[in-house]
Amino acid sequence: MPLHTVLNKAIIETAKVVRGVEPDQFGAPTPCRDWDVRALTNHLLQVVHALQLAGRRLPVPGDLWDRALIDDGWAAHFDDAGSTAIAAWVEGDAWEGGVTLGDMRMPAPAVAAMLVSDLAIHGWDLARATGQTYRCDDDLAEVTYRFLADMGDQGRRMGIYAAPLPPVGDARTFEQALALSGRDPGWAVPVTDGAHPRTAAGRTRSTT
Template identity: 40%
Template sequence: MNEMLSRAVTGAAAVARGVRDDQLDLPTPCDDFDVRELLGHLAWTAAMFEALARREQPPPQDADHAPFAERAAAVLAAWSAPGVIEGTSPTLGMPMAMVLQMVLGDMAIHGWDLARATGQDYAVDAETGEAVAAFVTATAPQGRRMGVFGEEVPVARDASPFERALGLSGRDPAWKP
């Protein structure tokens, strides 16, 4: 799982570094965010997921955070610590292994959102796509109730596992700005 997380986080960070100032107001496939807001969300989620790995209280959402691309290494270091996926998150009350799946899904899907919005290349390898699809499939109904996922978007019968995950999360894999 750590290799998949590394690929997802470093891929999303590379896309974040590639965003130009003139792209900040562009829409994204994630209806709640334009590019600027998505970068801010990624920065906050990186800080939150780093804190959760350390079993600390996450920072408030409106706090100032270092840019996501700068936080990527800290997130990876925190989730690479020995024993990090053992036990239950004291903050979320769920198994740490499930929290790690949340991190993977969030990084892979939002990395895709950002790449699509800004016209950058972004690929999710088959192993990561399968893992994200399994997590989103298991959590989509609850995610919709919580407002984390949108309504399911139908995808092609031959869609990849990651494209199925995108559809289940409320994104159209064919989305273009």
């Protein structure tokens, strides 16, 4: 399947999860140990903006990852940036040449695969943290797994990923990708007396 189609799927599925976040969940923990729901939602906004810029062949500034993009209209903000990204990457020349990320120059398809995988992994994180389901189909799961298998070691050296976890014997492709990123596919929000009811109820295993 063309990577552009997979990119569309990642943006659309992640947008559903972003729209499902409620403000009173912002302080909830996530599978990303250093990020609560608010910080994770902000990161997904950063990622979709990076996709938008890269698809238009504009440099992705290094300080993008330090910007606070979340506001009262965060879901509409994500939808708008996602629509622009999809439209940008549908152009054939978006996949040619390189894209500048911070101080690095990378081939455009590699940038797309990296950011698509980021949407999938962190989209799953956000879904798990807020009692939702991230529906990662086989094609998106395969792209994400391949990126983690190829680039996981480098990501760990850069402090992006934790040490990989051994997947269970019958793990699906996306669960294997999660394990490669150092995540437990069975992660669930710790239940406390003050837990958001929908968050506490969302304790199912991920599906591919």
